Amino acid sequence: MSFQTFDDPAGGRDHAARLQALRARMRADAVEALLVPRADPHQGEYVADAHARLAWLTGFTGSAGFAIVTADEAGVFVDGRYRVQVRSQLDTAWFTPVDWPETRPAEWLRRALPGGGRLGFDPWLHTRQEVETLRSGLEDSGIALVALAQNPVDAVWPDRPAAPVGVARAHDEALAGETAADKRHRLAASLRDAGQRAAVLTLPDSISWLLNIRGSDLPRNPVVQGFAILADDGRLTLFADAAKFDAALRDRLGGEVSILPPDALADALRGLTGPVRVDPATAPEAVFRLLEARQTTIARAPDPAILPKARKTSAELAGMRAAHHRDGIAMVRLLAWLDETDPDRLTEIDVVRRLESLRREAGILDISFDTIMGAGPNGAIVHYRVTHASNRRLARNQMLLIDSGGQYRCGTTDITRTVCLGDPPAEAVAPYTAVLRGMIAISRARFPKGVAGSHLDALARQFLWHQGRDYDHGTGHGVGAALCVHEGPMRISRVSDLALQPGMILSNEPGYYREGAFGIRIENLVAVGPAKAGPEADQGRQMLEFETLTLCPIDTRPLDRGALSRDEGEWLDAYHARVRQALAPHLDGDTGRWLERATAPLA
Template structure:
């Protein structure tokens, strides 16, 4: 019997003991984090799926795993199709599937501390329409059978210097206190880990790739606060940093503290807070006011100190990438480098660049057909050599105290020239990337209104990509930060879409993926900033590109570039050379100068 089969059988036996007919297993923790600690990797333990987003539903006689377009190929390589049916979102959803499977009397369990309110409401409604019910489990049945499950990290929380944060925690809490007063609320629940980290100017190492500490918070209308964090994580430095206005309480006391808010009006963000919080507040007699977490927009709109730090981090990161790409230009064509070795070399280059605290996500190191798996995660089982005469895609980033980076480059592994199809697709992706980079738009514009700019040249060829074009990025926080994004879809799960505001940082990452052959993605980070336009009627915004790394000219078909696109290329690479050039020398500098050499204008090239 396989390990996944044995674990699935054990879970079904536990469900029977608890009187449940099914259970929903998400990738989530008590904070609705995108990346979760080892103790919360329930879906990976149960199914073998290693992606960062997905959900399984286990019933007595069937099971299914739900993933979006990023993981369509990956899930089939990691999860046994004989045990789990593959379901794609948003074409379907867990709630819809449950409704289709439900029969009168069916009791489907869920962990209220792992699911959001809107999900629970939708799933409960779909089941109720068939006479079935969604039941909060008294104990998570996966935890009951996961005998070697890790404990949450005991690592101490770390103080984030005000010089890098740009604002004191006291000032941030005072602003939230005023926000509460304006809303007529007594307190607000802050449960998203990056929100807690930003609000209190603290960081941590509790979750790989995201520098946060496991904690909850309650902030009152007078600016005072309670921080719920495990005692072993609290240092004298943290106590001194927080001061007397912040009461430090054990993380285990959070639920009981919610139950003690009887008669109070408490603001809670339904998009970033688990259902368990809503249940505890309601059971305790509090009045819940649904509102967006008040840290979200201030966190997303970076202040001058955060922007300056991000620029510094990007410059160092760019130098690390240039060292890596130079090495790859020599070693890649030998046929001896594999995906794991390339990812490790890049990690070492970042560490040598100075003050790397972690990667910002697991490096996507995809050779040939593995590059077509959008969120590919290399392992010993999938590891491929970088073959001469092929494409290689590397999506990576670093966590530095002054900034979070995220960059994708697709390169041609020589010798020889790339084929016509590869160069056509790469150039269409590049044209979309340039179009978005050059965008100027009126204040109030939504990310969805810009998404078409990046896809238009692919659409002209009858092709597309199944992921968003841009996500928000934090300041030494989450590499995927909301609410800003550039995507065809709107807010999702009932949320409203966020207009783009000065100070927001987003990725620009159009791509194209030919299943079984190769993948292409070009990603830089962009800063939203004000644009001064003579005679403008209203306020306008644009983007400043923050990432400074050469784009592979070997994959360009210059015949389909317009003069304005060539001008963007030349200006961008001149800036790359100016920023990264002083940080490298010798043969690396020589390679960089060649990589940044101007392209000829198309009209001149044809002449």
């Protein structure tokens, strides 16, 4: 069980010296520029210490971003979620924050290398799609992409940690709702139908889902890191350290699953007969190059496990509901304790530790991500992670943003509540109300089959837009069932064209952030399912709607109640009644009375 620490994983180190050493290595490799992504060969959001190259080099610890280093510049590219954080973590005498995607890498490189040059990259850390996009952007620039045999950062990282070898475990078939053998043969049938001989799987959550296993290679995400090749007859070869699997788990996987060491992957790829299915959006460029070197026919198509994993079974949905019930009890106990405690006596770390303790009592295996506990101005840092250096004391009449979650054996949770520690700041009332109205709009949405996340995103933003406000993150991400808290491919965002389908679970989390003052985000998890009959008979359309999974009161103190429509008020009252009914029997007297007050009807 691994819980949050509060040290800055990249702080207090001489990043300038590291940059100078890297530039010397670049000269030895004869490259004028180098890509340094925050990525591992599996393209996961969380990376093991061995792959934290961007943080080691620059000091930036956000979960997304990349650097481009030349002889004279080192740009660190981040999106709107990290623009406050990156400025606080970089030594700007050596590293320059770059707003991405407003500034594209190819555009930046054309300016940085006007005479052209060689751009080095590690082909295991970039997808084929990323490489093709960059190559297209650099066309006619005189800048050539060069795949390097050794990562230059690794060459100058003297104490680089070893790759993780976490113990793997079986995931209960009763929670999965389908045996691993049935999953393998179902996906194999889809390969045969497409005329494909095999598929290369590079995403650890796809492999873990497919084999009904869970792991401990990474904190927060219970996946087994490795690669796999699924044949069209249902047999699977897993490339992972054998030390992760005990004899009982090997027996459970069965004779159709073979385990080989990771360094056997290259030879296995060279020996495949095509067509071989590979996902250009998720698989490393190196996989494509190994297949192309043998002129193996490649079928470019999505990871075959992506959509089946996203469409949760009834058993997985039941497990997620159970996890949210447990989690709701922990959250209510925390919020009641917060209201009873003088905020001047607490720091952000105190509240994080209290919440983790309550979740331990609720039965978590791990937290699902590092808790975001942002008091006052720290709440405006979208993916803030409290450290001993940043730890802020709470204060009366201040907003506190709490974004957290747990990994339970039966499911994964992710919840955000923004609470007022006394009277709300006057300037927070209007945006708080707009954020809540947007969250309610998504919760109440009823939409026809075929609608994508991009179609719904504006529902969450509309009330902020009326105020001239917005937020720089998506409205919702996919969530795994006892897997990764951020799961593709479904999203509620401006750029997601994937149709939402029954069984998908997403977050619903609009927000607003005023730098230097406060942050606001309200988040529930929702599951897509068939819509109940509407007020009129559906006119030949298959309609869908969301089931809210999260069970926790929403703070009404910063709310302008007069701004809510009758339907919005009725939704909030009904939600609070459901929370009260579900959780009250499991709370002690004082906490139950707090819940009664927190969920009282608005009128």
